[in-house]
Amino acid sequence: MTGILILEQALNGLQFGLMLFLLASGLTLVFGIMDMINLAHGALYMIGAFLTAWIVQFTQSFFLSVFLAVILTSLFGMLLEKTLLKTLYARDHMSQVLATFALILILNESVKMIWGTDLPLSAPDYLSGPVEIMPGLMYSSYRLVIIATGLLIALLLYLLVSQTKMGAWVRAGASNRSMAMAMGININALFTSVFGLGAALCAVAGAMLSPLLAVQVGMGENILILAFVVIVIGGIGSVWGAFVGSILVGCVDTMGRSLLPFLFREFLPPQWASAAGPAVASILVYVLMAVVLFIKPQGLFNQRS
Amino acid sequence: MKFKKVLALSVIGACQLLTLSSIQAADKVKVGFVSTLSGPSAALGVDIRDAFQLAVKLNGGKLGGLPAEVIVSDDQFKPDVAKEQFEKMVKREKVDFLTGVVFSNIMLAALPETNESGTFYLSPNAAPSPMAGKECSANFFAVAWPNDAYHEAAGQYATNKGFKSAYLLAPNYQAGQDSLAGFKRYYKGKVVNEVYTKLGQLDYAAELAEVRAAKPEILYTFLPGGMGVNFIKQFMASGLAKETKLIVPGFGADQDIIRGVGADMLGVFDTSHWGMDLPNAANKKFVAEFEKEYKRLPTLYASQGYDTAMLIDAAVKASNGNLSDKDLVRKNLMEAKFASVRGDFKFNTNHYPIQNYYVREVVKDAQGRLVNKIIGQPIMTNHGDAYVQDCKMK
Numbered sequence: 001m002t003g004i005l006i007l008e009q010a011l012n013g014l015q016f017g018l019m020l021f022l023l024a025s026g027l028t029l030v031f032g033i034m035d036m037i038n039l040a041h042g043a044l045y046m047i048g049a050f051l052t053a054w055i056v057q058f059t060q061s062f063f064l065s066v067f068l069a070v071i072l073t074s075l076f077g078m079l080l081e082k083t084l085l086k087t088l089y090a091r092d093h094m095s096q097v098l099a100t101f102a103l104i105l106i107l108n109e110s111v112k113m114i115w116g117t118d119l120p121l122s123a124p125d126y127l128s129g130p131v132e133i134m135p136g137l138m139y140s141s142y143r144l145v146i147i148a149t150g151l152l153i154a155l156l157l158y159l160l161v162s163q164t165k166m167g168a169w170v171r172a173g174a175s176n177r178s179m180a181m182a183m184g185i186n187i188n189a190l191f192t193s194v195f196g197l198g199a200a201l202c203a204v205a206g207a208m209l210s211p212l213l214a215v216q217v218g219m220g221e222n223i224l225i226l227a228f229v230v231i232v233i234g235g236i237g238s239v240w241g242a243f244v245g246s247i248l249v250g251c252v253d254t255m256g257r258s259l260l261p262f263l264f265r266e267f268l269p270p271q272w273a274s275a276a277g278p279a280v281a282s283i284l285v286y287v288l289m290a291v292v293l294f295i296k297p298q299g300l301f302n303q304r305s
Numbered sequence: 306m307k308f309k310k311v312l313a314l315s316v317i318g319a320c321q322l323l324t325l326s327s328i329q330a331a332d333k334v335k336v337g338f339v340s341t342l343s344g345p346s347a348a349l350g351v352d353i354r355d356a357f358q359l360a361v362k363l364n365g366g367k368l369g370g371l372p373a374e375v376i377v378s379d380d381q382f383k384p385d386v387a388k389e390q391f392e393k394m395v396k397r398e399k400v401d402f403l404t405g406v407v408f409s410n411i412m413l414a415a416l417p418e419t420n421e422s423g424t425f426y427l428s429p430n431a432a433p434s435p436m437a438g439k440e441c442s443a444n445f446f447a448v449a450w451p452n453d454a455y456h457e458a459a460g461q462y463a464t465n466k467g468f469k470s471a472y473l474l475a476p477n478y479q480a481g482q483d484s485l486a487g488f489k490r491y492y493k494g495k496v497v498n499e500v501y502t503k504l505g506q507l508d509y510a511a512e513l514a515e516v517r518a519a520k521p522e523i524l525y526t527f528l529p530g531g532m533g534v535n536f537i538k539q540f541m542a543s544g545l546a547k548e549t550k551l552i553v554p555g556f557g558a559d560q561d562i563i564r565g566v567g568a569d570m571l572g573v574f575d576t577s578h579w580g581m582d583l584p585n586a587a588n589k590k591f592v593a594e595f596e597k598e599y600k601r602l603p604t605l606y607a608s609q610g611y612d613t614a615m616l617i618d619a620a621v622k623a624s625n626g627n628l629s630d631k632d633l634v635r636k637n638l639m640e641a642k643f644a645s646v647r648g649d650f651k652f653n654t655n656h657y658p659i660q661n662y663y664v665r666e667v668v669k670d671a672q673g674r675l676v677n678k679i680i681g682q683p684i685m686t687n688h689g690d691a692y693v694q695d696c697k698m699k
Contacts, residue, residue, distance in 0.1 A: 005518035012510040117343035120565070122538070128569075130544030138517075138544030143510065212539070213507040214345040214531055257511035261500065274501035275477050 004137050009258050010251070015143050017250020018150025022205035023223060024230040024242040025157060026198025032174035032237020032303055034191050036085065037093050039100040041202060041227065042220025043107040048073045048203025049210040049219065050111055053119035062124040066207040070200050077199025078192050085195070086188075104221075112217050123211035146208050153204065154243055161239050170194060174237035174303045226253075229285060233292045235299025244300060249285055256281015331401070331628040333372040334621055337394030337424075339387055339415070340405035342379040345507070345531020348561035349407045350379075353429045353610035355599055356591075357404070360614030363594060368614065369621020380406065382505070384414035391418035401628045402427060404613055407530075407606070409433045409452065409480040410504065419444065423631060425638065429613040430606060432657060433479045434486070438692030441655040446638055448616055449609040450578050451657045451690035452480050453487030455554035456527065458576035458662035458684050460491030463523060463552060465684070470495045472521035472549070474512060476532060477501035484527035484554065490691065497521045507535045513543050524549045529556040534565030541569045555579075555677070558667055559604040563675045570675055573667045578660050579608045579647045580679040587615075588646040602676065608646050619643035655696035659689045 027041050051069035052062075059065050084103070088096045122128070123142040130138035161167040169190055172180040181187050206220070213219065230249050234241025261277035268276065292300060338357065340350030354377060361373050376398055380387035387406060394400045395418055402425050406412040409431040419426055425444050432447035463471060471494055475481035485499055497519050500512060516524055524545075528536045533556065540551060546569075555577030563570050581592050581602065591611050595603040603611075616638065623637040624630065641652050651659045661683040670676045 002518050005514055008514035008517065009511060012514060015510070016508075118345060118347070122567075123542075128538070128542050130542060132544075140510075140539065140542040140544075142542060212510075212535070214535070216344055254511050258515055262515075265498075270499040271477060271482055271501050275503075278503060 004134070005258075007134070008137060008139065009254050011139060011143070011147065013251035013254035014247065015147050015150070015250075016253060017247040018147060018154070019205045019209050020223065020226055020230060020250055021150060021154060021243050021246035022201045023227040024234070024246050025239050026201040027227050028231040028234065028237055028239065028242045029170065029174070029194050030198050031231065033170060033177065033194055034089055035177065036088055037096045037100065038085070038198075039097060039224065040080075040103040040107060041198065042224030043104050044073055044077055044199045044202040045206040045220040045223065046111065046217070047076065047107065048199075048206035049121070049215045050115050050119060051203070052207035053121040053210065053215045054115060056121065066204070069207055070203040073203035073206075074196045074200035077202075078196040080199075081192050081195040086191075089191075108217050118214060118216040121210045121215050142211065149204065149208060153201070157239055166190075166193070171303065226285070229289050232299060233289050235296075235302035237303035238299070238301040241299055241301035241303075248288065252285050252288065253278075253281055256284065331371060331626055333374055334368045334402070334617070334628065335398060335400040336368070336373060336375045336617065337391075337398060337400035337403040338375055338377045338405040339380050339390040339394065339403070340377075341382045341407045341411070341530075342377075344382045345505075345534070346382060346407070346529065348564075349430070349530050349604075349606045350405070352561070352604045352607040353405060353407065353613075356595060356603060356607035356610035357429070357614045359595060359598055360611045360618070362598075364614075364618060368618045369624070369626065371621060371626050376400065377405075380411055380415075382408070382411070384411045387411045387415040388418060391415040395419055395422050395424050400424060402617055404429055406431055408478075409483075410478040413479060416445070425631075425634065427613050427616065427638075429609045431480060434483045434690070434692050435479075437655050437657045437690045438695030441696035441698055443635060443656075443698060445656055446616075446652070447657045448613045449658070450660070451692075452483035453490070453690060454578065454662060454688065455556065455576045456484040456487030456525075457491045457688070457691075458664070459525060459552055459554055460488040461684050462574070462576060462664050463488075463525070464491060464493045468494055468523045468550070470497050470521045470523070472497045472516050472519055472524045473499045473526075474516075474524070475501060475527040476504040476506070478504045480529075481527060485525075488525055494522075502532075504532075506532065509536050509539050510543075513539060513545060516549065517543070517545055521549055523552050525552050526557060527554055530561070531565075533557045533562050537562065537566045537569065541566075555605050555665065558665070558677060559606070560602045560676075561604055561606075563667065568675070570667045571669070574680075575665050575667075575677065576662055576684065577605050577665055577677070578658075578662050579605050580663055580665055580677055582676075582679055583646070583648060585644070585646070585648050587644040588648075591646045602674070612643075612645050612647070612650070615643045615645070616641060653689045653693050654698055655690075655693045656698070657690050657693070659687055661686045662688060 030036055030038050048069050051072050052065045055068050056065040088099055127142040131141045133139050169185050230245035234245035256278050260280050261273045264273035264276050342350045367373055378390045394403055404427045407430045412431045423444055427446045427448050430449050432451050434452055437451050473485045475484045553575045555575045558573050558575035619642050620637040624633045639652055641650050653659050662685040663679045664684050665677040666680050667675055668678045
């Protein structure tokens, strides 16, 4: 285990964690402020990816397509909120789970009908080569752009939540919704904006990750599960908690793919070592969640009063 | 009373009709085609299907002189969906031949559905090693190659070239395990590491970091379909191409991967049982017709789909359309008297092919397109598989 290897794996974990953060932050705000469990969050991630892959065929510019896709997904998210999801706020969590699960199925099939089951999407050519960030360490330039994008958005979100008036409303709504309403905050506009923001963040993650993964129907489901684990660990309604949780989960996942098989290979045949590593890493993520819940049942940085 | 009489008479009449139809020789050939037609690895199933249908079309919509009905369905890369489709093909459609599946794990899950009916399964791709040996089956025919074969050829190539250290990577399923076992069987250098990734995994950042740290002379990976496209793109993006030479089996460098990766594929070496430039007449016709019909170059998967259709054609013709005589059809399938696009074709006693394997390189053709060109003499001639002695069929 050389220093270069550890550094490279740390960067990989950071890259994955930051993209997970984009999903988790939107999810935690929606859950924290609107008290709504939104399973369709992963579907918005998928729609962001499909829109980017589709628009790039016309604009030939990757980042312009990402920008347009983010705006379109955000608008779609707000439309969804104003028409359908608004009716779910008053209902219990079980109803929200059922309704948003149905929404996932509807959105999956709709995407399949419009664009087919998958679309190709490649990173722009000028980012498909490596960059020497240190003597002896070449790292994919595109992944560095992902890390930079994730960090920039995290910073902007932090500034938004802690320094702006809207951020204060968001925090108030997360802390105590009825009191915030009583204080005269326009709760409907706030909810719609928060949902739109969450949708936009999902679209950024979907678009940025697609060249590495694949744009396909159902791509949001796996990452959504991890996003829920992250918000449970971080605390509902806390963006900082989502950040800490995502980085933790991202690093555990990457560690599981590299360090654990390395250890297991000492005493297991290669097929088992390779399968056991990611499996144990998965278990570790849930064990981490269980431990956090045990010590701090509301999550590490809970915002709810 | 009258109604009951009419009902009884119609039931008896219907039974007579049914028994009548089974005595006559078949009036058409029904082929069930279940393959991966969606998702990141769809290109493989689509190529096999397109080539199969092309063969039927070039034969005037017939196989072996009988009108052919090819029923196509998508396994969505899911074993349970494939199982359902196989059951439908066997029980509801009552197909004479079943074919199509790309991936070994999906095929192994669905194949038991054919046990009861004894339906022939002709595999245009997956051919796992257990079924070449202990678990060989009289109704299973591997039309393409044994799973290990391309990898054995690659191992031999790596040994011939004197590469001293190799890092191995494959997905953790039957074909993946077969692939690295096959490579190690013929590679005499040092295996630095043997890593199995999750089937369907698309992000290889962690694995590539490990390869960089291990500093092997060559990296041998078996990653078919979408997995291969992503891996090679990420391999090139990480700058590893300067430090380690990439060798792949034919699955990792054919037209589907070339379309996904692009110019970076130039100079990659791979092994295969077939190449577009094989000089026999059947192949020249196949390549020309495929390009004309589908406006793209065929992959080795397409060549296998085409050969499967031609094998059915030959077997049905030799059986004079008598599809209900399964022993006769089986014997004719075994004899495999058809002009394969790969040249000479012969089945071993375990229903797996004995054939040549070639080394290919990705080069630019006269029109500037990236294609695989066969280099030199076959790296293995009349090569069977390492498991035939365990098969009870003789």
